[in-house]
Amino acid sequence: MRVTLNGESRDLRDGLTVADLVSDLGLRLRRIAVEINLDILPRDDYSHRTLREGDVVEIVHFIGGG
C-alpha cells in the first residue's frame, strides 16, 4: 500500500493503523498531531484508523520558531 507521508511516497504494509505507524516511527503521542487527507485525526482514533492506499498523511510536531 502506498501512502504519502509528510510529502514522501512510502510503501507501508496493509492493515497498518496510525497508531502502528506512529510507534514504528518512534514518535511519542503527546507531542504530535496527525492529519489525514487534510482532516485532523483525533488522538483517540489512532488505533482505529487503518491507513488506506493513497492516503496523504501529515505528522507534525513543534520546533524552534519565533
Added chain:
Amino acid sequence: MNDDDLFHLGDKTYRSRLIVGTGKYRDFAETRAALDAAGAEIVTVAVRRVNITDSGKDNLLDHLDLSRITILPNTAGCHTASEAIRTARLAREAGVGSLVKLEVIGDEKTLFPDVPATIEAAQVLIKEGFTVLPYITDDPIAAKRLEDAGCAAVMPLAAPIGSGLGIRNPYNLMIILEHSRVPVIVDAGVGTASDVAQAMELGCDAVLLNTAIAGAREPILMAEAMRLGVEAGRKAFLAGRIARKLYATASSPIDGMIR
C-alpha cells in the same frame, strides 16, 4: 516587578512581559538558558513536519519547563488564511492549548503580514475557540479590525521580522495603544534592550522577540538585557515620565545662594 502589576492575556495571568521565540539557537541547552535568563513565561514555537527518516531526536518541548511556561504556537511561513487555520488546528491537536500566534505572511522579502487574510483566519479560529494573537502591521485600523473580530491581543510589528531596526513608528503604536481595549504586544523588529524599553515606555503590554536574543553574540547575556529592558520600560511607564520642555529647569534651588 511589582507583584500586583500582572499581564493578563486570554484567561491567564503572567508576571513576565517578555515573550520569547525559540528559533535560531545553537541547541536546546542554549534555548533553555536564554529563556531562563529572559524570565519568559510565554514562548513561541513553530509547527513543522516530523523528520520521518530520523525521528529519534529529542523534542524541543522536552527541554522546556512546561509547568512554568505557556507554549504559543505560531503559523509562521503560512501565506494564506487556510494554511494558517490548518496549522493552528494541528498545533491545538498536539496538545498545548488553544493559544495561537496568527501570522499570515503577505510578502517573502519584507515578511509583512497580509492583513485581510489575517482577519479572515482570525474570524474562523475565534469561532473554533482559539485565543488568537495576530501579528499585524503597525496600522491602527488593522488593530481595530482584529480587536473587533475577537482577538485576545493585537501584535503590531516594530519593524520587519529579524531586522533589528527597532520601533520605526512610535506614533502609530501610540494611536493603537490609545484605542485598544485588548493588550498590545510589540512583535518583531526590535534589536536591543533600549528598543524593548521604548516599547514598554509607550505603554505596550508586552514585547515578543526572537532574533534579537538568538542572533546576539552572547544570547544569554542579551536575554537578561531584554528582561531588564522590559522591566525598566514598564516601570518608567507606570512612574510617568516628565513632560518634554525646550528650556532648562534648575534642579538646585536658587534660594540660599551665596552672593
